[in-house]
Amino acid sequence: MNHELVKVCFRNGVFEECSMKPAIIFYSYSGITRRIAEKIQKECGGDLIEIRSKENYSAITAYTVGCLRARRESGDPIIPERIDVSGYDILVIGTPVWAWKPSPAINAAIKAIHGSEGKSAVIYATCGSQAGDTLAVMKKALAARNIQVTGECSFTRRETLDESRIKSLITMIKSLDPV
Numbered sequence: 001m002n003h004e005l006v007k008v009c010f011r012n013g014v015f016e017e018c019s020m021k022p023a024i025i026f027y028s029y030s031g032i033t034r035r036i037a038e039k040i041q042k043e044c045g046g047d048l049i050e051i052r053s054k055e056n057y058s059a060i061t062a063y064t065v066g067c068l069r070a071r072r073e074s075g076d077p078i079i080p081e082r083i084d085v086s087g088y089d090i091l092v093i094g095t096p097v098w099a100w101k102p103s104p105a106i107n108a109a110i111k112a113i114h115g116s117e118g119k120s121a122v123i124y125a126t127c128g129s130q131a132g133d134t135l136a137v138m139k140k141a142l143a144a145r146n147i148q149v150t151g152e153c154s155f156t157r158r159e160t161l162d163e164s165r166i167k168s169l170i171t172m173i174k175s176l177d178p179v
């Protein structure tokens with residue numbers, strides 16, 4: 001079941017209902033980051049915006065071309081080329097960790113975001129065992145776009161199987177105040 005997040009907020013001297021529609025932007029090479037994005041969407045509503053890399057990485061090129069780009073914090077050519085988030089209240093951005101940094105597809109996605117003025121983001125990363133600099137690099141790239149990160153979370157492979165960890169991320173998203 002999809003739930004629209006509705007909160008009561010105090011604006012201009014009155015209490016009113018504020019909807020919280022998240023744009024859930026993610027890249028996933030092998031499905032793990034996607035599974036978490038889908039759980040967030042099921043609980044929080046909003047839309048899934050899946051980023052695809054035009055590189056069509058193989059198991060070899062992901063570790064050669066992809067990891068080199070990730071280390072350099074550079075981007076892939078992606079679809080969609082432009083991500084309009086003007087119709088959303090908050091951003092949720094998820095990436096797999098590649099070579100201890102964000103995936104090149106999500107680096108490109110952060111640059112492709114439009115209509116984000118005044119919006120904040122919750123970021124998450126999934127990894128085998130070590131997220132390294134991933135969340136810090138995403139935060140820096142988002143700050144350069146004037147997007148403030150108000151929550152972050154990384155999951156090791158084992159933690160992606162722990163429903164209570166995913167639930168805590170969802171609770172964090174639900175607790176954010178609308179802008």
Ligand SMILES: Cc1cc2nc3c(=O)[nH]c(=O)nc-3n(C[C@H](O)[C@H](O)[C@H](O)COP(=O)(O)O)c2cc1C
Pocket residue numbers: 027028029030031032033034062063066067095096097098099100101126127128129130131132157
């Ligand atoms: C090219 C590549 C590089 C990776 N680099 C790391 C890494 O530096 N540290 C780590 O813990 N896991 C690393 N992993 C494992 C993934 O981050 C992990 O499996 C992730 O959850 C996959 O998410 P996805 O299924 O959404 O693509 C790497 C995987 C790939 C394919």
